[in-house]
Every structure is written in structure tokens, then in C-alpha cells.
Amino acid sequence: MGDPVLSRRGFLAASVAAGLGATALSGCGGDSDGGSSSGTTTIEWWNISTTQPTKTVWAALAKKFEARNPKVKLKIVQLENDAYKSKMTALTASGKLPDVFHTWGGGVLKQQVAAGLVEDLTSGTKPWADTLLPVAGQPYLLDGKVYGIPFDIGMIGFWYNKSLFRKAGITTPPTTWSGFLDAVRKLKSAGITPLALAGKEKWPGMYYWAYLAMRTAGVDALREAGDSKDFTRPGFVAAGQHLKELAALGPFQKGFLGAAYSTPTGQAATVGNGKAAMELMGQWAPVVEADAGKGLGADLGFFPFPEVEGGKGKITEVFGGGGGHALRKGAPQAAVDFLKFFASETTDRELVRKTGVLPVVPAAEDVLTDPNLKAVQAQLKAATGFQLYLDQAYAPAVGQEVNDSVAALIAGSKSPAQVTQSITRTAKEEQ
The missing domain is CATH 3.40.190.10 (Periplasmic binding protein-like II)
Structure with a gap:
């Protein structure tokens, strides 16, 4: 790689x-x-x-x-x-x-x-x-x-442990958001940590909100929001609500808010060592999982970010x-x-x-x-x-605010609406 x-x-x-x-x-x-x-x-x-x-x-x-x-x-x-x-x-x-x-x-x-x-x-x-x-x-x-x-x-997509999915009774990767949440619940019920997240570095959490925004508001909406400097449309608030719903399930590894990405105790190693079932990451994930941890070999699989029922986005739209x-x-x-x-x-x-x-x-x-x-x-x-990537698509200050605000949402200190308001405020200040 x-x-x-x-x-x-x-x-x-x-x-x-x-x-x-x-x-x-x-x-x-x-x-x-x-x-x-x-x-x-x-x-x-x-x-x-x-x-x-x-x-x-x-x-x-x-x-x-x-x-x-x-x-x-x-x-x-x-x-x-x-x-x-x-x-x-x-x-x-x-x-x-x-x-x-x-x-x-x-x-x-x-x-x-x-x-x-x-x-x-x-x-x-x-x-x-x-x-x-x-x-x-x-x-x-x-x-x-x-x-x-x-x-x-x-x-970006989900990298998953096939063995842990089988242990939790998940036969195929989910293709819808509701199916994804069901898979998270099944993994938790089986005593398996569903997701690893490098909360300390913030950008990995941004991936969830970005994909959910694409799936709810549609891929064109993110470009339009960048042009208009307005991220407060309902689809973006809904993206935060979906992410808040996921976070409420307690899906991440213990201590995720202080975890880095590629350290021996970070996000990649947690997946690579079989201590979490999934991570949302780019095509480089298998190598980093093997470098930071043991790697999963044939047990590693990949699936795209699911569709959100009723949303404007499609599973074939990629981030x-x-x-x-x-x-x-x-x-x-x-x-x-x-x-x-x-x-x-x-x-x-x-x-x-x-x-x-x-x-x-x-x-x-x-x-x-x-x-x-x-x-x-x-x-x-x-x-x-x-x-x-939103932290490249937008001006640097706006991209950083997306990362910071989404991290605050995952940590429980910002509401879905506050996330969109903070990003909008930063975007307008950049004009």
C-alpha cells in the first residue's frame, strides 16, 4: 500500500x-x-x-x-x-x-x-x-x-471482521442505516465492541457525519452548502441526529475519546487485533491495521457506507x-x-x-x-x-470546524443543530 x-x-x-x-x-x-x-x-x-x-x-x-x-x-x-x-x-x-x-x-x-x-x-x-x-x-x-x-x-468505507460478524450472527454486511444500527446492537449483545474510533484526532469521526449528510441531504447539497455558506438545512441536522443515535448505543471502544488513529492502542490496532468489529476508514486501512496491530488477513472485509432510508443519497455515491x-x-x-x-x-x-x-x-x-x-x-x-473529504473540499478553517463540531457531537457536548450552526458561522466568517 x-x-x-x-x-x-x-x-x-x-x-x-x-x-x-x-x-x-x-x-x-x-x-x-x-x-x-x-x-x-x-x-x-x-x-x-x-x-x-x-x-x-x-x-x-x-x-x-x-x-x-x-x-x-x-x-x-x-x-x-x-x-x-x-x-x-x-x-x-x-x-x-x-x-x-x-x-x-x-x-x-x-x-x-x-x-x-x-x-x-x-x-x-x-x-x-x-x-x-x-x-x-x-x-x-x-x-x-x-x-x-x-x-x-x-x-472511505467500513472495514470489518468477518469472524466477529459471524459470531454475532450477522450473515451479510448491512446496506441500510437501520440495518447497520441493528448490526451494532447484535455485536454489543454478543459482547463484541462494534466500532473503533480515534476520537482524539477528530477527522475519523467527521467521516460519519459527512457520509450521513450525503445519504440524507444528497451529495449535491454539500457542494451547495459550501457555495452558499449555509449548512443549516434539515438534511444536515438529520445527519447529526442519525450520528447521535449511533453514539447513544455506546458502539465505540473504551477510551475512544482519547484514542489516536495509528498508535499501538489506537483505532487501527483495535480493529487489527480483533478487539472491535469495524472501522470507517480509507483504502489504506488494511496496512495500518497490520502495522499498528496484527492485521486480520482473510477475516478482513469491506462494505460501502449504507443508505439512509428516505434520504436523497445513494449507496453508490462515495466519499x-x-x-x-x-x-x-x-x-x-x-x-x-x-x-x-x-x-x-x-x-x-x-x-x-x-x-x-x-x-x-x-x-x-x-x-x-x-x-x-x-x-x-x-x-x-x-x-x-x-x-x-470535507476538510479538503472547504476552506481550511471550515474543514477544521466540521471536524471539531462533529467530535463535540459524538462526545455529547453539541446538538445536531448546533453542529450545523457552528459550521455555517465559520463559513460566513471566511467570506
Whole structure:
């Protein structure tokens, strides 16, 4: 799976400092078009692939691209996630972005596009970008225009222990919210902790509210709420009520409010060690469960977040995100060529095989061997709607307020209506 924890960290939008981050680096893109006296075009490629095996794999791909394009030189700049965000915040404010840069899409990309700093890739990439997995490109679509090309995509769903389900008499994973609550009750009656949750880190709890909002109000409602700065519609309040109903069943492990995600006593380890039946987490979950705990092997299964009866959402609408690359406004053609190379079937096969990402090129799917990752990929292929992680879809302060307010709801200190009011208030303050 490569580095799933780093991947998730990439999805966490937090209020980042406006300073230069851990390292003061040289300016971006200034000599990209001029190159050297030999006519070489230098392209700066900024990414967060600081850990193995991704770092080595990406460096080798850069060399391969240079070998095919002798007059192009790739200058790779790599920063750890938080330092990258800090540096990019400063560069955005200065109006000068790198030629090729990592993006998660959503709110930050929208701000950069609004400032006129990002290249519109719609026409320049259409012949080959249209062949990529449709859901993978959703985070980089703004007003119908393409501003980024994906190299990774994933989704959140329930990872469950088949053995514990059998012990509780649950024959098939639930497909409705009422069925899910029944499964929670059956597990509790059998003396099994139904769910593990990293309450200390807040973002894992956000997944529940986000999915319930998608299932009750509909996936379009979350985008509309972000645009209108109003999260108080009844469907969002109902999402909180459903989550409150779940929390009232006492489904989480003992001490969950102080639990982290990937520590030896955290959420992933609790599931990986067979001490809880389920966790709501992304496609990286199996690796983290095995790293933090023992892992479940063949006992591990996956199912999508259930539908809510009477809601506007469908079980085929997914919540997730991934990574992509965008270009600065006016980047040289060689930068577009690099995006095409990185999104090719050959490159994607290598990324899937060596770094554990899920394929964005449908023809590369046969590289997948893990049955659970195949199950996730099948859900992504069949997706009829997509919602980016809320702490990436919205401005950082709004995303953080979603996390904080939902955590307070789960802890019992905020009502469903208060959650929507707090998020709305923060959104309006960001205007």
C-alpha cells in the first residue's frame, strides 16, 4: 500500500502557517521557459513523496521522462506534508507557484484558481484525460474546467471482521442505516465492541457525519452548502441526529475519546487485533491495521457506507479523495507532457505495483491483487456521485470546524443543530 498514513495526512486540511515552512527554498518557475543556453527547459516538480517506496519510484520515473525528452530537465522539490502546505500558502500569497505541484483539489485549489495562478488543462489534456477513471478527476473539476490530473484515488468505507460478524450472527454486511444500527446492537449483545474510533484526532469521526449528510441531504447539497455558506438545512441536522443515535448505543471502544488513529492502542490496532468489529476508514486501512496491530488477513472485509432510508443519497455515491498534479499559469508545454506521461497506463501500472495506490487508468486495474482493494476499486468504478473529504473540499478553517463540531457531537457536548450552526458561522466568517 505504500505510505497510507502519509496519504491520509495529505487529506487533512488544517489551518497552516503563512510562513515559509521548515525550509526556505528558491523561487519557482522563474527560469522554466528560458532554460539554459543549450535550449533545455527546466521544470520544477513539487511533491510530498518524502517516504519510501514512493520517493525512489517517483525519482526513477523522472529519469525515465528526461530520457524520453532530452531537452527537458525535472527539478524535484520534496517537502513533508505540513511543510509543503506552509510553503504553498506563502507562494500562493506571493502569486508564484511551481511549474508542476501536488494538489488535493477542493478549497485550496479553488483559491489558487480564483487568484489566476493555475493553468486551465481542459483542452490541452482532453484526449487522454478523458480516459482516466471519472471519479478520480472530480476533486480537480471547478466550474466544469479541469485544473489537475489525478495519480491516486480512494474512498472511505467500513472495514470489518468477518469472524466477529459471524459470531454475532450477522450473515451479510448491512446496506441500510437501520440495518447497520441493528448490526451494532447484535455485536454489543454478543459482547463484541462494534466500532473503533480515534476520537482524539477528530477527522475519523467527521467521516460519519459527512457520509450521513450525503445519504440524507444528497451529495449535491454539500457542494451547495459550501457555495452558499449555509449548512443549516434539515438534511444536515438529520445527519447529526442519525450520528447521535449511533453514539447513544455506546458502539465505540473504551477510551475512544482519547484514542489516536495509528498508535499501538489506537483505532487501527483495535480493529487489527480483533478487539472491535469495524472501522470507517480509507483504502489504506488494511496496512495500518497490520502495522499498528496484527492485521486480520482473510477475516478482513469491506462494505460501502449504507443508505439512509428516505434520504436523497445513494449507496453508490462515495466519499473520498486522492492526489493529483496541477500546473502554474503559463507553465511550458513540457509540463503538460509530463502530466500525460505520469497518467499513462505504463506509469500507472508501476505506481500501483510499487507504491500501492489505486489505479486511475482503468487498463491498469489488472495489477491489483488484493481482494479488498479490488472491492474498493469496484465501488469507485461504479460510483454515481463523489464528495471530496470535507476538510479538503472547504476552506481550511471550515474543514477544521466540521471536524471539531462533529467530535463535540459524538462526545455529547453539541446538538445536531448546533453542529450545523457552528459550521455555517465559520463559513460566513471566511467570506
